[in-house]
Amino acid sequence: MTTLALDSRKYAVLEAIVNCYNRTAEPVSSQKIVRDYDMGLSAATLRNTMADLEELGYLTHPHTSAGRVPTEQGYRVYVDSLMTDQKLSRREKQFIRDGYASSRRDFEEIMEQTSKILSAISHHIGVVLSPELHESILRRLELISIDSEHMLAVLLMASGAVKNQVVSIPKDLSDEELYRINRILNEKLAGLPLKQIRQISQDPVKLKAVFDQHLSDPIATVTRNTFALEQETHVYIDGTSNFFSQPEFGEVQKIESLFRVLEQKEQIADLLSSQQEPLGIQVLIGSENGCEGMEMCSIVRSSYRVRGNQLGTIGVIGPTRMAYPRIVSIVKFTSQMISDLFEESL
């Protein structure tokens, strides 16, 4: 990597420019750096260094007589090796905790609240992806008959997540029979991860192995129908209108393309979960997210762990020019917070 070619001055200048640009949203001139950062160098020298950095691809020029702006590559270096951890203040931590205090500890509310907290404290968009169900462990299953052909299956997960599902049932199934099936299913399947249950439900051999002498046609049918649910992660988004106060989104068409994407929940879900690393925080800068219409946005995301191996994702979407150290701390702290919440609530 050419990164090695950077001497410490270049690093310092790049950092100063990123800092300054993030504050002002305006191209940074050599003068500005001389004034604001006491680097002991003249403007001319800085100009030379800046020209070097530009040639290396870390800065650009909107036009000849304008200051410099970091490129995505420049941000990459900044995020990877330049920026320093910025601890959240006590007030900020308290703000996050308070956000959860009022919630009823109910699964959906935690998700919703998290997206609100993230957006409120970051002043960007807060996004939360509910954990993927197929890793979830089934705690209990309740079958409620609706009419002669349908029942409601309520799946209570170990995480506290609840999934309701209308399911077709064999026509001549009495309520007592349904109740009996319900009991057997709980006995045999509770405690298993959904993924495994799904495999069982679709494989006659495994089905036989699990249910043994209890196995009957209705049981097989009910099991199959109940656990045939498609993978669906819920997406909670909040703070979209924060983008309006960003100067770089002053023109309608820029914000339009962004909002068109935000309305596609599935796309946002993909965005947050694609190439997700198992744990820890990750920063996608600008077009790295690979999503058309979001080239001007960066994403700071982190997975969170709900008891068991289930993973969900939270993230903040903001302009490429965002205060990375702060946002990273926020996302880090909040994801830890959720994991803790789930830990203690069970």
Place this chain on the structure above:
Amino acid sequence: MTTLALDSRKYAVLEAIVNCYNRTAEPVSSQKIVRDYDMGLSAATLRNTMADLEELGYLTHPHTSAGRVPTEQGYRVYVDSLMTDQKLSRREKQFIRDGYASSRRDFEEIMEQTSKILSAISHHIGVVLSPELHESILRRLELISIDSEHMLAVLLMASGAVKNQVVSIPKDLSDEELYRINRILNEKLAGLPLKQIRQISQDPVKLKAVFDQHLSDPIATVTRNTFALEQETHVYIDGTSNFFSQPEFGEVQKIESLFRVLEQKEQIADLLSSQQEPLGIQVLIGSENGCEGMEMCSIVRSSYRVRGNQLGTIGVIGPTRMAYPRIVSIVKFTSQMISDLFEESL
């Protein structure tokens, strides 16, 4: 009302202007009307009539040398007495039906799908308010123990709506006891509207009357806690980004104020339900909606009926300059459609 003062020519001119303005989004000149509508009048005469209409408050002038634009009052007259029913085409009706075809008939999906359909066909914002729970009839109740202090209450409504709720329970309640309580509650409360159940649950006298010799401390507590749920209507919104293609929202600040409102789900819920007439369609023009930030928007809404007396609301939010006849037909047809769906699904 001064409405009576309008002779048929004034009506015709007002209608022409509304029509024309809705198509072009540009102030309408006397020339334009002469060219596009064969009224057998000269531009000069039209100018006179337009001046009259302006004095009456139905038109305005952006500036001296511009054409006329309808005022809210002008739209009011148009909507109330001028516009003619516009039947949906067969294709449009089919489009709406197809939108529901894929859905699993599950309550939440119908709601969600409706907002999508409304926005897709109207090219504006589609909004759906789930029916108010307190009018809903409880079909069945299921209590699932979570831990020693909490249970999950699943309320299945006659409409197919399902409400999950984490509820505190008395500490030393055995699973068997909970099951027994569950059975008794279903026996005594199923079939009653939630509103009534809530009254019962909070009044010792009524409680005694309903449960008779079954009444015990745990039953009273569980009943109270389960039905103490706040009134919460879900809001489903889709198509917000359609506003970007409206020429009158070309400036960022106008669209910003709108989006800030749209993010407040409670406010949208109020907006759609305030002064709602029991049945039938209603049009709120411009600032009539009384919502700050939405002065440039009109709302076409209609309640829909889910078996029983529960009422929900659907609506379309668009710019004041919207194709009222078409949108009214869409909302009318769709609300009928939902009512039918619920009727047959049970």
Place this chain on the structure above:
DNA sequence: GTTAGCACTCTATTCTTGAGAGTGCTAATG
């Protein structure tokens, strides 16, 4: 009552101009 004609008003566009910001380069400096 209707209409033709015309003066008047206001907007929107284009072009010009000048100021200001910032660079890149060159030559001088320690």
Place this chain on the structure above:
DNA sequence: CATTAGCACTCTCAAGAATAGAGTGCTAAC
């Protein structure tokens, strides 16, 4: 030899001026 002062050059941005065009309001004629 790295650093810096100085200066010419480039480009943007804001303000002003000029022009074209659209549309009205009024008056006088039909």
